[in-house]
Amino acid sequence: MLVLHCHREKLPFSGTFDHFFKDLNAMQILFWMPAVLTILLILLFRHGYRQNLEYRRRNMKTHQELQSVKYRLEKINVDQQNEATKRKKTEAKLRGYLNLLDTLINTIPNPIYFKDEFGVYRGCNKAFAKRIMGISRAEIIGRRSQDLTDQIPSELAALYQLNERKMLLKGDVQSFEAEVPCSGGLRREFLFNIATINNSDGQSMGSVGVMLDLTEKNRAARDRFQKEKLQGVLETAGAVCHEMNQPLQTILGYTELSLADISPDNPAFLSLTKISKQIDRMAEITQKLQGITYYKTMDYDSKTKIIDIHRASSL
Numbered sequence: 001m002l003v004l005h006c007h008r009e010k011l012p013f014s015g016t017f018d019h020f021f022k023d024l025n026a027m028q029i030l031f032w033m034p035a036v037l038t039i040l041l042i043l044l045f046r047h048g049y050r051q052n053l054e055y056r057r058r059n060m061k062t063h064q065e066l067q068s069v070k071y072r073l074e075k076i077n078v079d080q081q082n083e084a085t086k087r088k089k090t091e092a093k094l095r096g097y098l099n100l101l102d103t104l105i106n107t108i109p110n111p112i113y114f115k116d117e118f119g120v121y122r123g124c125n126k127a128f129a130k131r132i133m134g135i136s137r138a139e140i141i142g143r144r145s146q147d148l149t150d151q152i153p154s155e156l157a158a159l160y161q162l163n164e165r166k167m168l169l170k171g172d173v174q175s176f177e178a179e180v181p182c183s184g185g186l187r188r189e190f191l192f193n194i195a196t197i198n199n200s201d202g203q204s205m206g207s208v209g210v211m212l213d214l215t216e217k218n219r220a221a222r223d224r225f226q227k228e229k230l231q232g233v234l235e236t237a238g239a240v241c242h243e244m245n246q247p248l249q250t251i252l253g254y255t256e257l258s259l260a261d262i263s264p265d266n267p268a269f270l271s272l273t274k275i276s277k278q279i280d281r282m283a284e285i286t287q288k289l290q291g292i293t294y295y296k297t298m299d300y301d302s303k304t305k306i307i308d309i310h311r312a313s314s315l
Helices: 004-011 014-022 027-106 126-131 154-170 214-259 267-290
Strands: 112-116 123-124 174-181 187-198 205-213 297-299 305-307
Touching: 112 126, 154 174, 154 187, 154 205, 187 214, 214 267
Parallel strands: none
Antiparallel strands: 112 123, 112 205, 174 187, 187 205, 297 305
16 A cells, blocks of 8 residues: 555646545455556556657757758858958959959059049059159159148149139149150150049049150251241242342342442442441341251340341351
């Protein structure tokens, strides 16, 4: 009875048999004991089986959830690896593009520079750094024209600012010419073409400038202009000489005949002598006109210049 009582207290269904055991004697208990034990074992087995099924169900559910989590984690890991691979490829392409762009810009012989909206240099090519500024790109980037006083005179920096303001007001390409001090102390003439750089919203992010060396072109143009003017002078001088030679020869001939017919004591002799000298001077001038080889002028008055025959002639 004590053992059964102990087991009965431990079972969740022990209360079912309390009334049954209360009125039984020893013989009846011994008779019913195998049946009761069998029932108890069946109940215990059934209870254990249900617990085992519940445990297996929960374990399977947990396993499925863990498998789902594992699958998601593996998928996230694969996605992250793919994203990292794509990002590396994109970064490699971007670096390649930037390197190509830098190579192209540095290959261009024209000086090129970039400024932000505050007028600070943010980039340039080697032609601008070496040929124009005479310093490295690292010494230029991050500074303004006003800060580079050793390379850019104040009047040139003011000219930059003036045309940059015009460019912003026009919203278009602004062009201007200026004489620029270059590395080595040389001064060369450049055509500046500057344009705004806009973002996707159309707002200005800065400007880009491209410089074209006009020194040789302008020198050739000036030489050509001088030659054209010299050609005009030569043609005019030739026409003047041609038209003046015959009258001068006639006047000179009559003057010499008159001098030969009168005596030196004659009052007209002195006048004819002066006329002869002036005719000789005019002949000398016509010879110099014919000997003009380059265009040279001199001031005639405050507003007029004339050909300097004596300095322009090789005779």
